[in-house]
């Protein structure tokens with residue numbers, strides 16, 4: 001089974017072209033996708049038309065690769081908990097606009113259904129599209145805004161995150177379940193090319209969220225997180241969200257909050273999503289009671305990391321040190337690994353990742369789809385040919401074989417899963 005290519009008429013209407021089979025892209029290269037790597041587009045996935053781009057496919061008769069002349073290329077945004085294995089394959093016209101900060105996975109049509117090359121990497125259902133009842137979210141928003149009338153963070157999570165950005169984590173907070181976000185930092189010490197909370201004026205794309213504009217107090221953090229830890233199923237409270245800069249820049253406030261939270265409850269876990277830039281601050285937070293860390297990275301190679309993060313006053317070695325510090329305190333350590341087919345699965349990256357896992361004693365890889373325009377990323381990073389590629393699914397299999405205790409997923413695990421990852425946590 002190979003799906004047919006999709007194209008759009010530029011007005012939001014999408015059609016299949018039955019003269020062409022769909023292919024995928026890895027790095028700069030278009031290639032056929034093995035049959036077993038296609039799955040039906042999961043619920044919550046969406047399709048994008050790509051202006052100024054023509055899809056590449058395989059002619060059903062000649063077997064030759066050629067462009068689809070019928071319209072714009074189409075890509076899929078696959079929902080959380082799934083990792084894309086190939087990018088959408090297309091040719092970009094010189095005046096094509098840069099695409100916004102979403103992931104662009106290959107897609108096709110077969111038997112009246114949309115297909116994507118992807119794998120479900122996470123069984124946790126906390127961000128299933130079908131699990132959000134908007135009326136209940138709004139009910140929760142009204143209730144908690146009344147409960148905390150002077151709390152700027154709850155107001156931010158309500159008005160911006162839940163009701164404007166439709167952030168899954170914020171909506172879960174207002175539904176009284178699972179992982180609750182704690183944005184805390186208006187500033188950052190990195191300058192990521194694809195930053196989702198801040199894009200420089202000169203760039204044509206905009207950030208998907210606006211960065212937090214105030215510094216919350218420890219009291220504001222404690223006020224709404226303690227009741228969440230006390231009452232939510234599988235509760236986690238997480239510093240470091242998409243709507244802020246780098247939380248470690250606020251480590252004193254975070255430490256104060258952790259100490260205060262643990263005076264009131266020992267339930268659930270306290271996590272930080274971070275760029276991992278300040279290992280000394282991480283140590284202070286572990287001493288205070290932090291349970292887990294998730295360090296974001298586009299690569300396990302210092303040069304590829306540095307070109308993307310453009311760090312101020314820290315280096316790749318600092319993020320490695322932060323991961324090691326957490327393990328020293330027997331905390332749970334994950335990397336938020338931005339998967340880019342053709343870069344992530346090249347031999348050099350695979351070897352660097354193995355070294356990183358060995359050196360840090362890493363607990364988990366969260367194989368995340370990289371939300372960025374592929375041409376723009378490769379161009380900005382000046383990445384040409386990365387040499388031989390393993391394929392994302394083969395790379396996952398190789399890493400799993402060498403590190404059988406290393407967990408794969410997409411979300412920060414609750415304390416129950418940190419203790420026993422295979423616990424049957426029926427939400």
Ligand code: SF4
Pocket residue numbers: 188189190191192194195196197198244245246275
């Ligand atoms: S570390 Fe996060 S907030 Fe800072 S520049 Fe990168 S993506 Fe943006």
